[in-house]
Amino acid sequence: xxxxxxxxxxxxxxxxxxxxxxxxxxxxxxxxxxxxxxxxxxxxxxxxxxxxxxxxxxxxxxxxxxxxxxxxxxxxxxxxxxxxxxxxxxxxxxxxxxxxxxxxxxxxxxxxxxxxxxxxxxxxxxxxxxxxxxxxxxxxxxxxxxxxxxxxxxxxxxxxxxxxxxxxxxxxxxxxxxxxxxxxxxxxxxxxxxxxxxxxxxxxxxxxxxxxxxxxxxxxxxxxxxxxxxxxxxxxxxxxxxxxxxxxxxxxxxxxxxxxxxxxxxxxxxxxxxxxxxxxxxxxxxxxxxxxxxxxxxxxxxxxxxxxxxxxxxxxxxxxxxxxxxxxxxxxxxxxxxxxxxxxxxxxxxxxxxxxxxxxxxxxxxxxxxxxxxxxxxxxxxxxxxxxxxxxxxxxxxxxx
Numbered sequence: 001x002x003x004x005x006x007x008x009x010x011x012x013x014x015x016x017x018x019x020x021x022x023x024x025x026x027x028x029x030x031x032x033x034x035x036x037x038x039x040x041x042x043x044x045x046x047x048x049x050x051x052x053x054x055x056x057x058x059x060x061x062x063x064x065x066x067x068x069x070x071x072x073x074x075x076x077x078x079x080x081x082x083x084x085x086x087x088x089x090x091x092x093x094x095x096x097x098x099x100x101x102x103x104x105x106x107x108x109x110x111x112x113x114x115x116x117x118x119x120x121x122x123x124x125x126x127x128x129x130x131x132x133x134x135x136x137x138x139x140x141x142x143x144x145x146x147x148x149x150x151x152x153x154x155x156x157x158x159x160x161x162x163x164x165x166x167x168x169x170x171x172x173x174x175x176x177x178x179x180x181x182x183x184x185x186x187x188x189x190x191x192x193x194x195x196x197x198x199x200x201x202x203x204x205x206x207x208x209x210x211x212x213x214x215x216x217x218x219x220x221x222x223x224x225x226x227x228x229x230x231x232x233x234x235x236x237x238x239x240x241x242x243x244x245x246x247x248x249x250x251x252x253x254x255x256x257x258x259x260x261x262x263x264x265x266x267x268x269x270x271x272x273x274x275x276x277x278x279x280x281x282x283x284x285x286x287x288x289x290x291x292x293x294x295x296x297x298x299x300x301x302x303x304x305x306x307x308x309x310x311x312x313x314x315x316x317x318x319x320x321x322x323x324x325x326x327x328x329x330x331x332x333x334x335x336x337x338x339x340x341x342x343x344x345x346x347x348x349x350x351x352x353x354x355x356x357x358x359x360x361x362x363x364x365x366x367x368x369x370x371x372x373x374x375x376x377x378x379x380x381x382x383x384x385x386x387x388x389x390x391x392x393x394x395x396x397x398x399x400x401x
Contacts, residue, residue, distance in 0.1 A: 015316035042138030055106035069123035109133035151321035248297030330357035337388035347376035
């Protein structure tokens with residue numbers, strides 16, 4: 001049995017960068033960018049109006065008021081997408097819409113609310129300084145600036161920025177290919193009749209979802225019963241995948257066959273058992289380019305070990321800047337007591353009280369209580385060498401979402 005930090009380091013050493021591929025921006029949501037993308041041109045590419053109103057020379061309206069408005073000749077109307085045909089000279093203005101390019105000669109925009117149109121003229125009822133109600137060229141992005149860096153996960157905002165700089169395709173990491181296998185005589189797929197002593201296969205579905213959420217292309221290979229032939233059949237179907245994730249069968253019971261069968265197939269053991277709770281009997285091995293995880297069968301242990309070990313590997317393979325669960329700090333809402341010897345990852349609920357993060361550890365920490373993973377939004381990290389923490393102590397938390 002090895003410490004958590006050592007185990008995580010061994011897992012991350014298995015990461016091999018995935019090849020890149022080019023995809024349309026509209027198909028890039030959730031993908032990991034493999035190159036720094038620079039803006040070839042400034043955004044916006046020209047000075048533009050931030051308001052509907054009138055483009056003016058600030059000096060022409062410097063003394064304007066409701067009692068003594070500045071009266072200006074209106075040269076033309078300029079909607080967004082068009083440019084003014086004439087420059088703005090002394091005593092002149094251009095009616096302008098939000099987003100339209102600022103006419104030459106103008107250096108400010110008066111909001112329409114502070115004007116009064118009269119035929120071909122406009123009365124300006126309020127002064128504006130130079131630069132008022134303008135978005136200057138390059139104010140959002142300067143030419144040559146990196147707008148989205150390699151390692152970023154492409155979300156809706158990134159998609160918009162990529163489009164704004166003219167990209168219709170981007171280079172991203174290939175999705176890691178993950179095979180999920182549930183094991184056990186006692187589990188049954190949803191929709192099928194259960195016999196006495198059987199339960200539903202929750203792990204396979206949870207692991208499928210977690211792998212998909214981590215950016216993987218996932219295939220659920222079904223349930224392997226606790227026989228050598230069934231396990232071997234599922235493992236043969238998993239050939240060619242980057243990762244194989246099994247749940248159950250990795251402890252020391254008479255029907256826990258996974259470890260021996262994996263070793264018999266030439267999987268080189270990286271480690272078995274980590275000094276953590278939940279999730280101690282985790283197996284990690286490698287066969288060629290394929291990494292194999294044998295996760296515990298208890299639902300909470302299964303999900304927690306995926307988050308602590310499988311997700312960081314998937315992140316690293318894709319080249320993500322943020323590898324693994326995001327960590328933070330919070331204060332305990334109540335005393336926490338644990339046994340020494342293993343590093344505890346306790347399910348908790350993080351909330352804010354007077355703008356300070358406060359975490360409440362859930363009462364039921366049994367590894368078979370799947371419901372607690374619906375309630376929890378963090379794991380509270382308690383080192384292996386202490387028996388607990390008093391209320392008010394600042395602790396490290398690992399965010400589950």
